[in-house]
Amino acid sequence: MDDTIEDHITQSLNNLLENDLKKFKTKLCEECEIKFPRRKVLKFDSTGLRDCMISCYGETRAAEKTIQILEAINQKDIAETLKENIQREIYKKINLNLNKMDDTIEDHITQSLNNLLENDLKKFKTKLCEECEIKFPRRKVLKFDSTVLTDCMISCYGETRAAEKTIQILEAINQKDIAETLKENIQREIYKKINLNLNKMDDTIEDHITQSLNNLLENDLKKFKTKLCEECEIKFPRRKVLKFDSTVLTDCMISCYGETRAAEKTIQILEAINQKDIAETLKENIQREAALPGTMRVTVSTSETSLETITGIETGTVSTPGTGIDTGTVFTPETDIETGTVSTPETGIETGTVSMPETGIETGTVSTPETGRH
The missing domain is CATH 1.10.533.10 (Death Domain, Fas)
Structure with a gap:
């Protein structure tokens, strides 16, 4: 269970007969850009050949090249086994990432792109250029690696929108497993943010x-x-x-x-x-x-006193226009807690107190400016 992608490539090459291994090397030199001379490549054993490809392409791309050449030289069973092994290793990495709680949305997008084989990453870039508004030239986008491609999308859309675009394109190029994993990761990150916000008591x-x-x-x-x-x-x-x-x-x-x-x-x-x-x-x-305490606001004027809550609880207004005497009491319908009483006696002196009955906290006092009486 501790084999790496590198180990699986080596094992696949070891499973080739001598003549088939020679065909593999020849095909590699003909069809791929290798930074080693052909004469050297033809002398490599399986381990040297693997190291050669990984130094040129990196592990995942080297694995894809190996699969392509194995299929081309009619070693489809070995190619299929290697493909299964590589996919298993990739999903092991995905599962490891699922357990990392400090990854950002940006990290998850990059990881998803890293899990694509070379041809699939090319399809992704092409689809991105065709269907999305990208402020970078197509020729540049096609050369981007996973990290730069992620940065490109985030600079155009922001993190969340870039994640959505990534999921959409992954599904469009038939990479539904990677798309589903990314979706789960993004949802987890979003709800982590929600839970953090639940603990923030100073938000409005x-x-x-x-x-x-x-x-x-x-x-x-x-x-x-x-x-x-x-x-x-x-x-x-x-x-x-x-x-x-x-x-x-x-x-x-x-x-x-x-x-x-x-x-x-x-x-x-x-x-x-x-x-x-x-x-x-x-x-x-x-x-x-x-x-929260202090969420009730009381506004007072000489002609109108209004009780306003910012919580969705019903509000009431008590006024004394001219000489008319109006009285009023405001209650919260669900709890019947009295949140304010304002009265105007016949003397014309306005008095009022707004309090939280259960706590005894006085939240507002209305007074008559002329008399100063409360």
């Missing part, structure tokens, strides 16, 4: 909305924008909304609805486009913000 509702939108893949974010334009009253043109990134989209919704309503709309649309996990996480974040 605006932050939580933006984070939820950032956790959407490109296609899902597009669905979100479309649903928002179709079902909600937005004061921005649809064509502009569809171009907004997560931060601007959050600002757009808050400017139209205010923080609490914007959060509610976000949750509704996330559920509608089948992003229930992200919706549930946002809901938990908003509820947690509601439970």
Whole structure:
């Protein structure tokens, strides 16, 4: 179980008869770019030949070249065995990476590209150039190795979008196992970020909305924008909304609805486009913000006193316009906790206290400026 790709190549070459090994060397010199003279290559034994190919191509590419030449000289059984061994080694590496919790999305993309054989990596680059908007010339992209290709995509799309593009192209070139592994890794990284955010107590509702939108893949974010334009009253043109990134989209919704309503709309649309996990996480974040001290805001003027919560709890307004006497009490419907009482006696003196009954914490006092009485 501790064989390496290098060991498997050597074993495959050892399994060739002398004449077949000679055919292999000849084919290698004819069809591949080898930095060793032909006369030297023809004298190599299996180990020397393996080292020669690895020094020219690296382990994975050397394995692919070996498979191609074995098939070309009609050693298909040995080629098939080598292919199976290489795939097993690659997936062992993938499984090892699954257990590494400090990898970034960038690392996972690079690892996925590294797991492609040379011909498949070429297909990937070609598909990327054909179907995606890349700000690098095609001739340059085709020369990129896995690391530079990852950097290229991230510079064009950002980490999450680059991961989505990678998954889409891997599926398109029939590398579904690698695509599925990458998808699992990305989802794990996203939920790691979500869990980290759950522990951050200084985030605002605006932050939580933006984070939820950032956790959407490109296609899902597009669905979100479309649903928002179709079902909600937005004061921005649809064509502009569809171009907004997560931060601007959050600002757009808050400017139209205010923080609490914007959060509610976000949750509704996330559920509608089948992003229930992200919706549930946002809901938990908003509820947690509601439970934090100091989330109630009281605004006071000489003509109007309003109680506003940023938590989605119903709000109430109590005013004394002119000489009229209005009284009011605001309750939270689910808990019946009294969150504010404002009264105006016949004397015209305004008095009021807003408190959290269970804790006894006074969060606001309304007084009459003329008398100074509370």
